[in-house]
Each structure stands twice: as structure tokens, then as C-alpha cells.
Amino acid sequence: MHTEAVTIALFDQAPKAFIGDLLVYLVEEEIPHLAEENRILNRALQQVWETGDFKGAKEQAVLLYPALLEAGEDGALAARRVLFVGLGKQDDAINVRREQLRLAGGIVAKQAAAVKARDVLLVLPKDYLLDAVEIAECCVEGMLLGNYRFDFYKNPKEDKDKPARVEHFFLHDGGLSQSAVRKGLERGRALAEATCAARDMANQPGNGWTPAEFAEYAKKLSKRTRLKCKVLDKGAMHKLGMGGILGVNQGSALPPQLVILEYRTNKKHPTLLLVGKGLTFDSGGLCAKPPAGMEDMKYDMCGGAAVLAAMQAIAEIGLEGVNVVALIPATENLSGSAALKPGDVIRHFGGKTSEIINTDAEGRLILADALAYGIETYQPEAVIDLATLTGAVIIGLGHHYTGLLTNNDQLAAQLIEAGAQVAEPLWRLPLGPEYRKQIDSRVADIKNAGSDRSAGTITAACYLQEFVGETPWAHLDIAGTAWDFTEKSYIPKGPSGTGVRTLVACLSQWKPLKTAEKK
Known part of the structure; x- marks a missing residue:
């Protein structure tokens, strides 16, 4: 019933090769570095961390533009924008950890909508305290559910201020098992699409x-x-x-x-x-x-x-x-x-x-x-x-x-x-x-x-x-x-x-x- 199709797939190249609108990393509170060894990104994260503008708090986000970042030995990033999204503090409760990922996925969708990003790549957090299947599943649920719109009865208009729906989501395994990530992606997609179908019926x-x-x-x-x-x-x-x-x-x-x-x-x-x-x-x-x-x-x-x-x-x-x-x-x-x-x-x-x-x-x-x-x-x-x-x-x-x-x-x-x-x-x-x-x-x-x-x-x-x-x-x-x-x-x-x-x-x-x- 959706008026626009939304896809999600694995991205099997290095994240720096992604040429889409938005490249996303999830950051835990009090851990000011990424698992990926990219000096440009880690240096940028350290800078915004030191200013106090971003500390990895739950649902916190900061947007950067790679064109303004100084390229180093790792080479320039191809993505138009980079987004850091906070996960909050590490928690021993497994259900809290699941929800942290869903909330972060929802923030990704909202931030993407605000900048009218059509193509988004999320790099999964390698050291997060959940198994790879659930990490992928919860992130996918959050992004697809957060990307939901019901505009079936709206006449399409050129509205420059209207948030856009992401058309293509991609997941990078971030060093996790690719087969496990694929399994979690498919389960999360099925659950999110079914939930969106229920929303469509009700709307x-x-x-x-x-x-x-x-x-x-x-x-x-x-x-x-x-x-x-x-x-x-x-x-x-x-x-x-x-x-x-x-x-x-x-x-x-x-x-x-x-x-x-x-x-x-x-x-x-x-x-x-x-x-x-x-x-x-x-x-x-x-x-x-x-x-x-x-x-x-x-x-x-x-x-x-x-x-x-x-x-x-x-x-x-x-x-x-x-x-x-x-x-x-x-x-x-x-x-x-x-x-x-x-x-x-x-x-x-x-x-x-x-x-x-x-x-x-x-x-x-x-x-x-x-x-x-x-x-x-x-x-x-x-x-x-x-x-x-x-x-x-x-x-x-x-x-x-x-x-x-x-x-x-x-x-x-x-x-x-x-x-x-x-x-x-x-x-x-x-x-x-x-x-x-x-x-x-x-x-x-x-x-x-x-x-x-x-x-x-x-x-x-x-x-x-x-x-x-x-x-x-x-x-x-x-x-x-x-x-x-x-x-x-x-x-x-x-x-x-x-x-x-x-x-x-x-x-x-x-x-x-x-x-x-x-x-």
C-alpha cells in the first residue's frame, strides 16, 4: 500500500567508497572512537566530542560534510554527508540494548528525511553487546519504521520544505559476520514492512x-x-x-x-x-x-x-x-x-x-x-x-x-x-x-x-x-x-x-x- 518502494540491502564495499547521500556511524556514550580505522572520521569525531556538541548520548546526532574535512592517508570519503548518531550508555539489560538500536535507527531515518537523503548507508557497530543478527535486525526495524509516511491521498507537490522518504537503505557489516547480518536484515525488514502494512490499513x-x-x-x-x-x-x-x-x-x-x-x-x-x-x-x-x-x-x-x-x-x-x-x-x-x-x-x-x-x-x-x-x-x-x-x-x-x-x-x-x-x-x-x-x-x-x-x-x-x-x-x-x-x-x-x-x-x-x- 506504500506509494513509494523502499529497499534495503547489504553494501559489500568499504564504507569510504559509498557515493550516496548519507554515511552513518553509531557511537556509544563515553567511547569517542569508531571501530573502523579511518583517521579522517576518528579525528572528526574527536573534535566534535571535545567541543561538547556530541557525546554519543541517546538519540543525539551530529552531521558532517566530508568535503570540508581534510583528507589524509586513508583517502577522501565519497559520501555527501556523514552522520554520527548516539546510542547512549552501555547497559546490562539486553532489551534496553535492543531498543537503543531501534531508537538510533529511527534517528537515522529522521535525519535523512531532514536533509532529503535518498540513499543511506549505516555501518553496524562491531563491538556492541548484542549478537550480529539482533544488531542488524533492530537497526533495520528502527530505520524502516522511522522512515514511514502515509501520503496515499496527498497530491504530489514540489514542496522544498517537506521531509523526504529514504528510497534506498544499505547496511555495512562493520566487521560482523556477513551471513548473520544478512539474516538479521531480512528478519528486520519482514517485521518492519508488516508493521508498516498494519499502519497503512489503520491510516x-x-x-x-x-x-x-x-x-x-x-x-x-x-x-x-x-x-x-x-x-x-x-x-x-x-x-x-x-x-x-x-x-x-x-x-x-x-x-x-x-x-x-x-x-x-x-x-x-x-x-x-x-x-x-x-x-x-x-x-x-x-x-x-x-x-x-x-x-x-x-x-x-x-x-x-x-x-x-x-x-x-x-x-x-x-x-x-x-x-x-x-x-x-x-x-x-x-x-x-x-x-x-x-x-x-x-x-x-x-x-x-x-x-x-x-x-x-x-x-x-x-x-x-x-x-x-x-x-x-x-x-x-x-x-x-x-x-x-x-x-x-x-x-x-x-x-x-x-x-x-x-x-x-x-x-x-x-x-x-x-x-x-x-x-x-x-x-x-x-x-x-x-x-x-x-x-x-x-x-x-x-x-x-x-x-x-x-x-x-x-x-x-x-x-x-x-x-x-x-x-x-x-x-x-x-x-x-x-x-x-x-x-x-x-x-x-x-x-x-x-x-x-x-x-x-x-x-x-x-x-x-x-x-x-x-x-
């Missing part, structure tokens, strides 16, 4: 990304990867009794879609189920949202986008040891003449009935059908759902942590670790019978909202828990992090693509759940 307006677009993207993905795609239409949903998806869809002129993607390795391997909320626009239904800010409700499909994009990355990277099935229930929630009314009762897949208290609590209705159907059909070892489900999670956690609710401690631990690795932190919230009582109904099995607004994120998860039975399950409420996530050099304002890299990290290092702890 599309409600009339540009509909349930049909979810289905079409999945079908195209299946044609160019090993994924298998199936789409359940409105007729199939009626036969299956998916009253949640159908009920939410009643007020829309566009039919719903239940998109199913399968990634298969071996029957002996565990099957993991991913479910993503694909609400392509949410007006609130008859319980209408206030007009101010309603345009952001095109983002209510970010859970579905994250799951779809994660499957794209999984297929490209080629995960081993697991089978993965993804379900994306997609519809709009509008207030057409047939829309759900407060007080209506619907029947979900499997027969459970629900009283509709609030038509704006619709995400749990479509997820409930997908969860129940997915678990019955695919018998997964565990299931993870992602959804921009509640505004309450933003009140509780702001835009810095994703809310995690689960019935399994092992699953919680794996997700929290995965989120920490990719700098998408999770915070676990409680579940329990005290909260479950808040969704008791006098006329149906359950109701779709509590009697008051207390513990809104938890009661929403309690609703979903009704449809997972004993299967280990985790719910990620990304309402606060799917857009306006903590702004960083590689995370822009607006949609962040959060969840994609967390899911891939979790499934890449999946540890089978102990049967005794499956609840």
Missing part, C-alpha cells in the same frame, strides 16, 4: 478500508505466501449462528466478513489461534459516540490489522515448531434502520445469549463469535486476541502500556517477555468472579456491558472469557497503544502498528504450556 479512511478490503488483502497474501485463506460471508455466518457479528453488522450497508488465514508446519506441532477485532468504522451504533474525535474510529480495526500483518511476517520469516490460525471478524458499527437497539437479545455462536445494554460495546460481540468458532474448529493449544476494545484501558494505563488479561500464567509470562523484547510493554490486569458478576443479565445469559462504568476493561475481558472455555487465552486491549502510542523516533503520531512484532516474537520462541496449568 486508510473508513471508505478506503472496509470489511471487503480485509478479505481482499488476505486473499492476495495467500497467493504470494504459504498461507491458506478462507472467508466466511454473511450467509455462512447465518448458518453458523454468529449472532454477535451479524448483530453489530445490522446497521451497515456493507456485509461482514470473517477472514481466516492458516499457517501450517506439521500436525505434531501445537496450533495457536490469533483473533483480531476488525471494526472498520465504529459510530457507536444507536448509542452514538460524540462527533468530536469520531473520525479516529477508523482505527477501531487495528487489532485485525495487527493480526493480519503478523501473519504476513510469520509467512515470510517462516516460523518453525508451531501452526498458526488467524481469524479477523470484520464489519462496521453504524446506526442504519435495522441497527441493534439497547435491550435487544442476540444469540452467539454456540448458543449463549446476550442482552445488548450498549451498542457501542460492540467489539466484544464480534470477537466472541470468532473466539468460540475458532476454538471449536481448530482446537488450539492457546488463543490470543487483540482489540481496541475499551476507552477504559486508556484511563488506566494511558498510551504507554497495552492491557493484558488472561486465564493462564504461563501464557501471560510469554507475552510479557515478548512485549519487552520489542519495546511494546504489557501490563496485566486481574480477572475474577467479582468482575464477572457485573455482566449478569436478568433476561439473557450475559449482558454486553456492566451496570456502571467501573472496571470497564476487565468486564469487557470477562465477556470474552465466557467464550473460551478451558482453553488458555490472553486478551490484549490495545486501545491506548494502537494509535498515539508513546512517540519515539521510529513510532509516529497516529497508528503505531503495535502488536505485530509482539505476536511474532511470542510465537517465534513459543514454549508449550504445561497441561496442569491449562485452565
